[in-house]
Amino acid sequence: MTAGVALTAAAIGSVVYSLPVDCSTVVVDGIGYQQCSNGWYQPRYVGTTVQYIVVDAPR
Known part of the structure; x- marks a missing residue:
């Protein structure tokens, strides 16, 4: 039996506190x-803490 990691998409609107390492910054409409x-x-800042809101891909 081999071990694996199954990645599932987080629900739109969910809040996460850290991101995977394979991320890049993309600016859309500023x-x-x-x-x-x-x-x-x-990203959303709450005080000095950053949270990340899961969103649909920007257009």
């Missing part, structure tokens, strides 16, 4: 997003 594999995240 808004910065993190694009990680097939997921898109928009």
